Amino acid sequence: MPERALTDWVAAAERLRWPAQLLVDGARRPPLDGETRALVTPRDGTELARVPWGGGEDIEAAVAAARRAFDEGPWPRMAPSERKVVLLRFAELIEANRDELALMVTLEMGKPIAQSWSIELRAVLASYRYYAELADKELDEIAPTGQEALALVTREPVGVVGVVTPWNFPLTLSAWKIAPALAFGCTVVHKPADLTPLSAVRIAELALEAGVPAGVLNVVPGRGSVLGRRIGEHPAVDALAFTGSTAVGREYLRYAAESNLKRTWLELGGKSPNIILPDAERDRAIATAAWGITFNAGQMCTAPSRLIVHEEIAEEVLDGVVRACAGYRPGDPLDPATTMGPLAAIERAAAVDEHVDRAFAEGATAALDARGGTGAYYGPVVCSGVEAASRLAREEVFGPVLAVQRASDVDEAVRLANDSEYGLAAGLWTRDVTAVHRISRRLRAGTVWVNCYEEGDLGVPFGGYKQSGNGRDKSRHAIEKYTELKTTYLQL
Numbered sequence: 001m002p003e004r005a006l007t008d009w010v011a012a013a014e015r016l017r018w019p020a021q022l023l024v025d026g027a028r029r030p031p032l033d034g035e036t037r038a039l040v041t042p043r044d045g046t047e048l049a050r051v052p053w054g055g056g057e058d059i060e061a062a063v064a065a066a067r068r069a070f071d072e073g074p075w076p077r078m079a080p081s082e083r084k085v086v087l088l089r090f091a092e093l094i095e096a097n098r099d100e101l102a103l104m105v106t107l108e109m110g111k112p113i114a115q116s117w118s119i120e121l122r123a124v125l126a127s128y129r130y131y132a133e134l135a136d137k138e139l140d141e142i143a144p145t146g147q148e149a150l151a152l153v154t155r156e157p158v159g160v161v162g163v164v165t166p167w168n169f170p171l172t173l174s175a176w177k178i179a180p181a182l183a184f185g186c187t188v189v190h191k192p193a194d195l196t197p198l199s200a201v202r203i204a205e206l207a208l209e210a211g212v213p214a215g216v217l218n219v220v221p222g223r224g225s226v227l228g229r230r231i232g233e234h235p236a237v238d239a240l241a242f243t244g245s246t247a248v249g250r251e252y253l254r255y256a257a258e259s260n261l262k263r264t265w266l267e268l269g270g271k272s273p274n275i276i277l278p279d280a281e282r283d284r285a286i287a288t289a290a291w292g293i294t295f296n297a298g299q300m301c302t303a304p305s306r307l308i309v310h311e312e313i314a315e316e317v318l319d320g321v322v323r324a325c326a327g328y329r330p331g332d333p334l335d336p337a338t339t340m341g342p343l344a345a346i347e348r349a350a351a352v353d354e355h356v357d358r359a360f361a362e363g364a365t366a367a368l369d370a371r372g373g374t375g376a377y378y379g380p381v382v383c384s385g386v387e388a389a390s391r392l393a394r395e396e397v398f399g400p401v402l403a404v405q406r407a408s409d410v411d412e413a414v415r416l417a418n419d420s421e422y423g424l425a426a427g428l429w430t431r432d433v434t435a436v437h438r439i440s441r442r443l444r445a446g447t448v449w450v451n452c453y454e455e456g457d458l459g460v461p462f463g464g465y466k467q468s469g470n471g472r473d474k475s476r477h478a479i480e481k482y483t484e485l486k487t488t489y490l491q492l
């Protein structure tokens, strides 16, 4: 990130011009019923802007536009190499507006500016560039049918894709869906999270400027239970790509079941275990465990929220993790030196508190309780002696709250790790390369991070086992979500 002081970012925030309209069918326009809502920043609880708050009729218009753009428009019919050029231009515009977009995310949901700039926006750029480049590089297949036939197996875009996303990595998680959908010729209706609506509209404005045709990317902010549901139930939407909670994911399966059986792709919650074995590189394991639960103020689907530590080293690790967590104090997200920001909304503090109070009531011990900030500012909590059956060990908190459990051997560690309805990710710390592979094979999780956490690259798939979802974002595997396979069988 370029050298910039807090005062520079504050000045930039004051100059910021927020989008004031929806983006439907290539046009900026107010919601059909004219409603707006306040956009409030968790930084200090003040109003940033008015959000054009869409209603059901706006979704109807957006789906109709996306349908038309898919059925009749140029986008799905363009050569993939032409879509690539447009999407690369889109990425250039995102890069040119990186400061503004990073600032919007930070103000909307409180992520520290340094992280918005270097982590969130880096991932967004990587995503658009990766799928732009992939658009004209995937080959189709000819099946080995023998001499008497020719069978072509080709990919076609699935059609109109509904994209519904959360607020914790708002631009990244949206880009993981929108980029491959657009690259492979689909059209999109995006309903961003209530807390992060305007950065999403701004992205779509840049897409339009880059030459993405009207109707191909439509963005309508508004209430999930109204707009998301409308998209989920819509007979003209062919596929739905959702990231959010497991409870809402379940609703989307119901919407699909009760409408047109649209393909429903879900990236859901997690309660990820992080196993530290006695031979681990102790200092790094401890520092990463603390960083992991405070990163993004704990609001990570992949947060390493269950620390499972071998009892031989349990005291030392717990002491270290408590000390390291105590070093994270939530600060002003506009300060480039801040490493932990506030929660994404003031109301979230009470929700996180409920989890912590219940954990203590269920017998957990407060190894660290650094709550007690004002507003959305919420310090880390470390709970030790957390029973496997307790709610803290089973439920996602989405805040900086760590549950520590002890295991007497590797088998118990694996059993505890897998004792969850979730299966999004897991961490494993050991220097024994055989143990790495043996244990990693036993962990029921979409990603196993070994001697690291939250590392990644656009080239690796991301998604969950069990109730953490289905399908995969990122990598070539994401193509599956946005394409249909067609067999054309020719008897010679």
Ligand code: NAP
Binding pocket: 164, 165, 166, 167, 168, 169, 173, 191, 192, 193, 194, 195, 222, 223, 224, 225, 226, 227, 228, 229, 232, 243, 244, 245, 246, 248, 249, 251, 267, 268, 269, 270, 300, 301, 302, 396, 398, 424, 464, 468, 469
């Ligand atoms: P959420 O409450 O499930 O909301 C996600 C999206 O769904 C929002 O746009 C929301 O709209 C919409 N929605 C809410 N209720 C709905 C309903 N009844 N019908 C249709 N749509 C509805 O999740 P969140 O609080 O924004 O985000 C936190 C959750 O996301 C956590 O569970 C986290 O684990 C998960 N997550 C998963 C991943 C992953 O990749 N696996 C990544 C990040 C986050 P509103 O904004 O109006 O509520």
Ligand code: MG
Binding pocket: 193, 194, 224
């Ligand atoms: Mg919500």
